[in-house]
Amino acid sequence: MHQPIDSNGSAPHPGDSPRRSGLRRAVRLLAILTSLALVGGGAWYLLLFLVTRTDSGTAAIAESVRTVEVTIDSGDVRIDVAGQGEKTELRKELTKSLRSPDEKIEHAGDTLRITTTCGDGMGKCASDYSLTVQAGTRVKVSTRLGDVSVTGVQASVEGRTRMGSVRVEHVAGDRIVAASGTGAVTLKDVGFDTAEATSKMGDIRVEEIEPFKKLKAVTKMGDVELHLPSSAGPFAVNALTEIGDRNVEVEVNSSSGTAVEARTEIGDVTVRND
Structure with a gap:
């Protein structure tokens, strides 16, 4: 028994069917979408990398400070005691990209308050603080995302x-x-x-x-x-x-x-x- 010949002069393959052709088209479409997603994701991370930067700073802490309160959204906080001959000071690293840390530093009486928020949005935003204080300084630290370390305080x-x-x-x-x-x-x-x-x-x-x-x-x-x-x-x-x-x-x-x-x-x- 002979197979019928199509208009191009060739016999159709037994495995060919509209269902299988549709499956191949779906696979090709999925591959294209996946490639576009990978390219788009790579471009997004490249953009974040290009616009992200970290600013560092140092400031003296007044000798009258006896209470330190640090409240931040994201970042590590480290507090230790100044050694003999060392100054009490604040060291910070603020990281910004598509959003930036909103920092507020207040010194009222014997209390130093540091508050930093990032707000909603996308992109990296963090504030890392390292403070050296006097031994008798009371400490109160809160961060949503980050490590907290307190060493040497006698309070x-x-x-x-x-x-x-x-x-x-x-x-x-x-x-x-x-x-x-x-x-x-x-x-x-x-x-x-x-x-x-x-x-x-x-x-x-x-x-x-x-x-x-x-x-x-x-x-x-x-x-x-x-x-x-x-x-x-x-x-x-x-x-x-x-x-x-x-x-x-x-x-x-x-x-x-x-x-x-x-x-x-x-x-x-x-x-x-x-």
């Missing part, structure tokens, strides 16, 4: 971030607050009456601490590890985990005036003496 400290880590080290103050939405929280070589170390998703570690009155360490997802001073105790310990191991190796007395709360929903809880 109360509050450090918060929504996404990033918080580290408080070599600090002594009446009250310490270290909180992260997503990130690790660390207190090391610190003295306090009351302290709170919290995270929604991240590990919490507290070590090398002085005798205290109250310590709260709570995370939803992550490990909690507390190293309590061997010179203190017994402790009124509330240590709980829903999914994980619970390990309490300190002397416990529910009527003790030294309260310890260590909780996680998913993770291990460890409370031990140094």
Whole structure:
């Protein structure tokens, strides 16, 4: 049996069909759209690269400052104590592209306030700050996206971030607050009456601490590890985990005036003496 010949004088291939031809056209169209998207995306990132720049600056911090408050949208904040012979100062890096940080610095009485917002829009916008202060300076820091580090301060400290880590080290103050939405929280070589170390998703570690009155360490997802001073105790310990191991190796007395709360929903809880 012979196959019919088309108008071009050739026999049609058995596999050819309108459905398969339509599929090939769809694949070609998808490939073209993908190529255009890649080219457009590359051009967009190239534009952002070309218009992005970082400006740096340094300013002296008055000796009368005893409280520092930093509130920013995006960026890292680092605060430490000026050494002997060093000046107290502010160092900053402001990154802008299609939007720019809106910075406001106020010095009122003994308080230095730094507020930086980025607003809505596209493009990179960030403000990184590094401050050297006097040892007795109270610190309050908040950033939505970035790490917070406070070192050497001999006063109360509050450090918060929504996404990033918080580290408080070599600090002594009446009250310490270290909180992260997503990130690790660390207190090391610190003295306090009351302290709170919290995270929604991240590990919490507290070590090398002085005798205290109250310590709260709570995370939803992550490990909690507390190293309590061997010179203190017994402790009124509330240590709980829903999914994980619970390990309490300190002397416990529910009527003790030294309260310890260590909780996680998913993770291990460890409370031990140094």
